[in-house]
Amino acid sequence: MRSIIRILGSARELWPYYAGIVACSLAVAVTGLLTPFIIKAATDYVVAANQGQASGVSTVIWLAAALLLADLANTLLSNIGGYLGDTMAAKLRATLSSRYFAKLLSLPQRYFDGEMTGTVINRLSRSITEITSFLNMFANSFFQMLLTVVAVLAITAFYSWPMALLLAVIYPIFMWLTTITSAKWQVLEAEKNYEFDVAGGRFAEVIAQIRVVKSFVQERRELATFDRHYDQTIRTTQNQSRYWHEMDATRRAALNVIFFVIFAILFVQTVRGAFTIGVMVLLIQLVNMARQPVFSMSFLVDSSQRAIAGSRDYFIVMEELAEAEALPILAAPVPAGRRGPAGIEFDSVSFGYPGSPDVLSEVSFSIRQGEHVAFVGESGGGKTTLVSLLLRLYTPKLGTIRIAGTDITSLPLREIRADIGVVFQDPALFSGTIRENIAYATPHASAGEIIAAAKSANAHEFIARFTNGYEAQIGERGLKLSGGQKQRIAVARAILKDAPILILDEATSSLDSKSERLVQHGLQHLMTDRTTLIIAHRLSTISSVDRIITLKDGRVDEIGTPEQLATTGGIYAELLALQASATKKDRRRLQLFDIRP
Numbered sequence: 043m044r045s046i047i048r049i050l051g052s053a054r055e056l057w058p059y060y061a062g063i064v065a066c067s068l069a070v071a072v073t074g075l076l077t078p079f080i081i082k083a084a085t086d087y088v089v090a091a092n093q094g095q096a097s098g099v100s101t102v103i104w105l106a107a108a109l110l111l112a113d114l115a116n117t118l119l120s121n122i123g124g125y126l127g128d129t130m131a132a133k134l135r136a137t138l139s140s141r142y143f144a145k146l147l148s149l150p151q152r153y154f155d156g157e158m159t160g161t162v163i164n165r166l167s168r169s170i171t172e173i174t175s176f177l178n179m180f181a182n183s184f185f186q187m188l189l190t191v192v193a194v195l196a197i198t199a200f201y202s203w204p205m206a207l208l209l210a211v212i213y214p215i216f217m218w219l220t221t222i223t224s225a226k227w228q229v230l231e232a233e234k235n236y237e238f239d240v241a242g243g244r245f246a247e248v249i250a251q252i253r254v255v256k257s258f259v260q261e262r263r264e265l266a267t268f269d270r271h272y273d274q275t276i277r278t279t280q281n282q283s284r285y286w287h288e289m290d291a292t293r294r295a296a297l298n299v300i301f302f303v304i305f306a307i308l309f310v311q312t313v314r315g316a317f318t319i320g321v322m323v324l325l326i327q328l329v330n331m332a333r334q335p336v337f338s339m340s341f342l343v344d345s346s347q348r349a350i351a352g353s354r355d356y357f358i359v360m361e362e363l364a365e366a367e368a369l370p371i372l373a374a375p376v377p378a379g380r381r382g383p384a385g386i387e388f389d390s391v392s393f394g395y396p397g398s399p400d401v402l403s404e405v406s407f408s409i410r411q412g413e414h415v416a417f418v419g420e421s422g423g424g425k426t427t428l429v430s431l432l433l434r435l436y437t438p439k440l441g442t443i444r445i446a447g448t449d450i451t452s453l454p455l456r457e458i459r460a461d462i463g464v465v466f467q468d469p470a471l472f473s474g475t476i477r478e479n480i481a482y483a484t485p486h487a488s489a490g491e492i493i494a495a496a497k498s499a500n501a502h503e504f505i506a507r508f509t510n511g512y513e514a515q516i517g518e519r520g521l522k523l524s525g526g527q528k529q530r531i532a533v534a535r536a537i538l539k540d541a542p543i544l545i546l547d548e549a550t551s552s553l554d555s556k557s558e559r560l561v562q563h564g565l566q567h568l569m570t571d572r573t574t575l576i577i578a579h580r581l582s583t584i585s586s587v588d589r590i591i592t593l594k595d596g597r598v599d600e601i602g603t604p605e606q607l608a609t610t611g612g613i614y615a616e617l618l619a620l621q622a623s624a625t626k627k628d629r630r631r632l633q634l635f636d637i638r639p
């Protein structure tokens with residue numbers, strides 16, 4: 043319950059809605075309470091008329107009209123309350139969703155390494171739907187229930203305190219029984235949500251990578267796994283529901299017995315003349331009015347359980363530690379290239395992914411500003427990890443990384459990232475147009491700038507061939523483009539960012555050697571004055587850099603110019619020799635480095 047209050051508190055600006063809904067629901071309760079009194083008055087009049095003590099129908103018609111008015115007011119007010127409730131729920135939903143997304147955007151990379159995208163999304167929608175729909179229902183019915191109960195008890199007590207007492211004990215008994223039920227119920231609900239989240243996560247993953255699923259003909263297995271999770275939720279729901287309904291039956295039976303006693307008292311007292319027929323009719327109505335809240339209470343408890351479980355999930359994410367200075371990350375990005383070219387230093391950097399052995403050990407090197415450096419090492423040797431560390435997607439365990447002489451842990455994340463234009467190994471584009479993708483980091487770039495960047499990346503030609511050119515939709519994650527086309531768009535995106543440090547992590551690996559040469563040529567001009575880190579597969583691409591750094595077993599093996607390293611007998615020399623050789627064994631060794639002719 044505390045988490046629900048926390049949620050309400052966190053959306054304090056919605057207080058006019060909370061207040062409006064509460065006011066409406068109280069007014070609904072008041073108009074509802076008028077009805078039994080009007081009917082009592084009508085009954086008394088009818089009885090008097092039957093006994094010849096009154097005549098004429100205008101009184102009962104007026105009473106019927108009063109009933110109509112009370113009902114109309116009740117209808118109107120409850121609908122206004124409903125409207126306010128819906129608006130409040132929609133606003134709350136928007137606020138909670140936006141905060142959740144903002145939170146996720148601020149979480150460090152390692153959080154996402156361990157979560158399936160679909161799970162994250164599923165959890166968001168479920169938690170928030172359950173929280174908002176509960177609050178909507180709660181706001182609209184709780185206070186109304188409370189007022190009705192208090193009024194009914196007070197009025198009943200006025201006529202018969204034993205009856206009021208009996209009615210009064212119903213609520214604590216019912217609450218108590220419900221509370222016992224809720225503990226177990228929540229455990230089962232959490233189990234069920236886990237299954238939903240896992241199934242949903244896989245679902246999103248499968249749809250996103252449907253090509254792989256289809257080509258390996260794994261539709262059946264994916265469906266079976268999905269079904270298994272859902273089947274599990276059926277069993278859990280059955281247990282949960284059986285338990286709930288057993289408890290509910292118990293609760294209601296207890297209630298029925300109490301009502302039996304109340305009605306028995308009521309009838310007997312009326313027969314004995316303690317109550318008039320009018321009072322009996324009034325009390326019957328009041329007792330029935332008291333019955334309703336007891337039942338809706340169990341409904342409210344049911345949805346509050348969901349909401350509590352949902353808000354717990356919500357707060358688990360909200361309490362994750364954000365990346366250092368998360369808030370500035372959500373502020374506007376720093377424009378790229380404010381600083382001149384910057385040197386890079388790695389000083390005894392060691393790093394391993396959480397729960398895995400170290401990938402890099404005491405890696406040290408320094409790259410002068412404007413220098414072009416290639417990294418060579420086996421696949422899985424930690425080249426991409428170096429890039430991630432430089433971008434501070436992860437923080438080294440030991441050692442220091444400096445950009446332009448400043449320790450990056452003392453630089454705001456957005457400044458580090460503003461300084462670096464990167465083409466990732468996996469080009470990762472967004473749905474939308476080609477133009478939007480190239481201008482992802484620079485949404486205000488002019489058409490001329492975008493075309494210039496595309497030309498440097500050797501992408502202009504193929505883009506121009508699309509019917510819509512730069513406005514062509516590329517489909518989710520660039521599904522409608524070839525691998526090489528995607529890479530060239532990603533290169534253009536990095537070029538347009540115009541940052542002083544350029545990182546090309548296998549930026550041209552999907553291109554044929556001719557296209558690669560063209561991109562390289564386009565980049566050559568761009569790389570002047572820019573500190574450039576290249577991770578590439580073709581020795582020809584690497585041979586033109588200023589220096590090569592080779593990695594072996596997570597450590598720096600050699601650093602030198604291509605000419606120097608060609609003669610030292612190290613990895614680079616070995617690769618050159620292997621490339622010249624044609625034996626099977628040598629080819630296989632070459633494959634380990636993914637080196638191509």
Ligand SMILES: Nc1ncnc2c1ncn2[C@@H]1O[C@H](COP(=O)(O)OP(=O)(O)OP(=O)(O)O)[C@@H](O)[C@H]1O
Nearest residue numbers: 155395398401420421422423424425426427428467
């Ligand atoms: N997010 C991650 N979580 C855990 N381990 C990871 C993660 N990313 C990479 N690794 C591990 O770190 C090691 C280095 O990976 P990295 O991507 O840096 O290699 P690489 O040199 O870029 O290889 P390649 O040439 O194949 O791209 C690998 O053994 C890999 O399994």
Ligand SMILES: [Mg+2]
Nearest residue numbers: 425426427467
């Ligand atoms: Mg890599």
